[in-house]
Amino acid sequence: MGRVSSQLRHDYKPGRSLSDRKIPRLRLFLVPAILLLGTVLLISLNDAGGTLHSPKAVSSGGPFGGIQTLEVALPRKASGELSSIQPDTEVHGPVEHDIGHETAGAPEETDPGEAPEASALPEGETLALRIKPGDTLDRLFRRQGLSLADLATMLEVKEARNALAVIKPGDEIQVVHNGPKVLALTRELSEELTIRVLRDGDAFSVDFLADPVERRIAHARGQIKTSLFEAGSDAGMSDTLIMNLAGVFAWDVDFALEIREGDSFSLVYEEVWQDERRLRDGDVLAAEFINQGRVYRAVRYRDPNGKVDYYTPEGLSVRKAFLRAPLDFNRVSSNFNPNRLHPILKTKRPHKGVDYAAPKGTPVKAAGDGRVIFRGRNGGYGNCVIIQHGGNITTLYAHLSKFAGSARKGSRVSQGQTIGYVGATGLATAPHLHYEYRLNGVHRNPRTVPLPEAAPVAAEYRDDFLQAARPLLAQLDAITPTRLARAD
Ligand SMILES: [Zn+2]
Structure with missing residues (x-):
């Protein structure tokens, strides 16, 4: 047991938290992403020079370097899939041209004379607008000096109105404009579908770009x-x-x-x-x-x-009716020796539960569905929650730093719901969760007790x-x- 504990402690040292581990992977991902971006731009440049396709896809980005990739990438979406995703939507505008297909080595199948501008957004400045808390489209347009009359005209188109009906903080909307005049607006509706609202004289038309996942x-x-x-x-x-x-x-x-x-x-x-x-x-x-x-x-x-x-x-x-461990394993740093001298009382006491050492603030979950019958200070247990489950089973969670607001005394909790957070209140020298499982009032080992099964x-x-x-x-x-x- 001691050997395994030390391995765990070694492996879960604080420097290797989950979020830290992701950083090198992100860097690894960025390198091919940048290479890919360069390749896509090169392909588009070749394409523009050789076949007169989409010259504006590259030139219209202006100073917004990041936006250029979007304009180049959009036409790659296969609009042929559209009918299966939006059967009720009338598709306006010309058919999209597939740059990826063309550069893949079948130029004879395409006719450069058809719809030369189809895949490009109109020329103009491109803005990526990120929605902030409290934003409305009105406020967003006003802040950017964009025409509110254009916004009203766009919203006259039913599909555009539906697509823009709900905006929430963090969402992004792309606008191509020339001064206050709006030329196009695009919004990703889902991972697989993007709407484009395009100026068409004094009005706006709508098309959808589908890009199914596999x-x-x-x-x-x-x-x-x-x-x-x-x-x-x-x-x-x-x-x-x-x-x-x-x-x-x-x-x-x-x-x-x-x-x-x-x-x-x-x-x-x-x-x-x-x-x-x-x-x-x-x-x-x-x-x-x-x-x-x-x-x-x-x-x-x-x-x-x-x-x-x-x-x-x-x-x-x-x-099963109960989780084996009432907290996420990746936060647990080591086992405690159950036969230890009590660290504060210095006497050997029978240990009636399982101790999970974890950083202060780690969420503690209800092991099973039940009702909170105790929540508060409880002697050596410190801040403590007791849950009554079916079958005359209770579970107890001790030394919590604080309680979750939704798990008050008398409230029903469901399995996996956060009821409190790891701490070191009561008789504890370091943050840990002390967890007990009692059947008919008798302590059972929560790690070995047979658990009732679900349907x-x-x-x-x-x-x-x-x-x-x-x-x-x-x-x-x-x-x-x-x-x-x-x-x-
Ligand atoms: Zn304990």
Whole structure:
């Protein structure tokens, strides 16, 4: 136990917090992004010189360097997909021209004489307007000295009105203008759809650019030497994907305290791609985790009613009425020795719970659904919350620095809801969570007590589930080393 504790402490030293770890990756990403930007601009320049296409796509950016990429990138979106996404929308304006397709080596299929200006936004200055708290379109236009009459005219077009009806802080709207006169406005409506409002004489017309994302299947596997994060990172997994993998097994495995060297995992998951670019990791589709020799497997399943959850290969829910650990494992720095002398009283006291050392302020979650029956100061426990659950089970959370506003005495809480924050109130020398689980008033070890299970796949969907799970489990088998016996 002591050896593992020191490994954990080593691995989770403060300098390696989650946010710190992301910085080098971002830099790595920026290098290809800048190279790509350069390539796109070069392609466009060649394109403009050779075929008379879109000369303004490059020249219209003015001093706004970042905007040029947007103008070049927009026409790459495949407007041919439009009808499947916006069946009720009438498409105005000419068909978009696909620069990427043309430069890919099929120039004979395109006719340079057709719609030479189709892919370019009008020439003018480009503004990227970021919405601030309290902003309205009116205020935004006034601040930039843009014509309010043009805004009113744009909003006469139904699609434009709908697309601009809701704006919230952080949103971005691009405007191409010539002095106060608005020439075009674009807004990304979703990851897959952008609206463009284009000046058309004294009026405005609207078109939509669709850029669908694609989900690809990917695999990863790894073996733990020091930590799940390190093994996952070595396997090419993002931090989010690692957390999602841990989330699938959070009811069976205490990732904060029970991970051992030699534990292993494999998973089948989705990656989200757009324009041959990987945007992010998607859902975990199937996964296996071997913790101290025990094998856990889970498959993601969406039943015909649209309910999505993870199940064992037999169709049992992986969820339990209680989480094994009531806080995120990546914040926990070390285990405490349960047979220790009490650090303040200097006597050996039976320890009736689990201690998780974590930074002050780490959110503490309700381990299961229930009702808060105590919240306040409680002797050596310091700031303490007690939750009453079904089946005459109570859970207790001690030494909190503060309470969550939504978890007052008498209020109902659901599993995973934040009820307070790690602290060192009461008899505690350092910030940690002391967690107890009592059944019929008797303390039980929360890490080993058998937990009630959630509902399995509904009987009428069982065949559908088995059919959906089979190929995913086969993929999992294909990437998992063979073994003689399986414990599941
Ligand atoms: Zn304790």
